[in-house]
Amino acid sequence: MSDTQTFHPDGGEDSLASSFATSYAGVLAFLAVASEGSFARAGDRLGIGRSAVSRSVQKLEAQLDARLFLRTTRSISLTREGELFYENCHPGVERIVQALEEMRELRNGPPRGHLRICSTTGFGRAIVAPLLPGFNEAYPDITLELLLNDSPANFTTDRIDVSFRDGRVEDSQVIAKQLIPMQMLVCASPDYARVHGVPRNVSELLAHRCINLRTASGRIAEWEFKVDGHPHKLMPGGHHTFNCPELALQAVHAGQGIAQLAAYQVCEALREGRLIACLTQYAPNDRGHYLCYLSRKQLPARIRVFVDYMTGHIRALDLDCLTALPLDLMLSTKDAR
CATH class of the missing domain: 3.40.190.10 (Periplasmic binding protein-like II)
Incomplete structure (x- = not known):
């Protein structure tokens, strides 16, 4: 045996980690020579010189304490130990090559x-x-x-x-x-607006039947606005509270109150007049x-x-409600609110 470390299952200094680099290079060189039948052709296949291939195979043979090839001036053939080693290694290397090809396909091939x-x-x-x-x-x-x-x-x-x-x-x-x-709009149904009016400024929200949303964390979501260029948050008393935006929207359509909802939920209803928007001049713009x-x-x-x-x-998608709607659309019979 040479001074090259060998791998022993019981660990110690002769571990797989310490010999992996030599083993890996040796196995690749061994498989290339076995497939090509020539150290020179194996070097061409691996992109290295013939002498580098020979050194890698020699180190592998030293690690295994076994001769893998019978070498003559005219030919190279596997020993019995070499044949056994090839049979054991080849399927594993094929799986590695297949895995590499699949990763290249995932990266560069047709999406799948x-x-x-x-x-x-x-x-x-x-x-x-x-x-x-x-x-x-x-x-x-x-x-x-x-x-x-x-x-x-x-x-x-x-x-x-x-x-x-x-x-x-x-x-x-x-x-x-x-x-x-993410445009956040305070919305009401036309029926609600005719009976209760709609708020003209943020402070008037406190006088209205507000519909709140409970977040996934369990807290009530604050209503967010931008007043005089600064963020402004408000927590109005909830006439109804839901943990589902769709249920809040249904309650608004039913005239049960007003809610602050995302534009994607209400754009179509606003354009068709089934809902009206208010306080749009205070809509936040940082979401x-x-x-x-x-x-x-x-x-x-x-x-x-x-x-x-x-x-x-x-x-x-046409989800920009703010540029398509008047700044403040109000259908109220109680303008004094």
């Missing part, structure tokens, strides 16, 4: 595989889910799983590939791409709808095309 997506409940139902059939038609080899959860997704423990988040993203561990601004993922580097093709598809299609 499984996508696990998380979204807030309201945005997921109203915006994300309706776009998925079109994405599936464009990329039929990608399977999709959509999870609705108003709590921020944990990309690692929940095995999430892409997450849609609302509001503000302060997680420095993720890439957060703003899809569209957004975000598409989040873990890294810009080595992004699999299935995630790249999903990010591009959703970004383009969501931005193409």
Whole structure:
């Protein structure tokens, strides 16, 4: 035996970790020589010189304390030990090569595989889910799983590939791409406005039947505004409180009160006159709808095309209510409020 360390199952200094680099290079050289039948051709295949191939094989033989090749001036053949070693190594290396090829395909080949997506409940139902059939038609080899959860997704423990988040993203561990601004509008039904009026300024909210939202953390969401250029938060007393934006919207349509809702929920109803908006001049402008993922580097093709598809299609939706509506639309028979 040479002074090259050998691997013993009982550990110690002769561990796999200490001999891995030599073993790995030797196994690759051995397999290349066995396949090519020549040290020179094996070197060409591996992109190294003939002498480097020979040295790697010699170190491997020393580690194994076995001769792997019968060498003559004209030919090279496997010994019985070499044949046994080749039979044991070759399937494992083929699996490694296959895994490498599959990773290259995921990165550079046609998009395929499984996508696990998380979204807030309201945005997921109203915006994300309706776009998925079109994405599936464009990329039929990608399977999709959509999870609705108003709590921020944990990309690692929940095995999430892409997450849609609302509001503000302060997680420095993720890439957060703003899809569209998140416009928050105080809305009422025309019937409510005719009976109760609508607030002309933020302080008048306290006199109205307000519908509050309870967040995933269990707290009541504050109503957010921008007054005189500064953020302003308010917690009006709740005539009704829901933990689902869709239920809050239904209550507003039913004339049970007013609520601050995201524009994607109410744009169509506002344009059709089924709802009216008020306090739009105080709407906050520092929130957004975000598409989040873990890294810009080595992004699999299935995630790249999903990010591009959703970004383009969501931005193409007509969800900008503030530029399409009057600053303050009021249908009130109680202007003195």
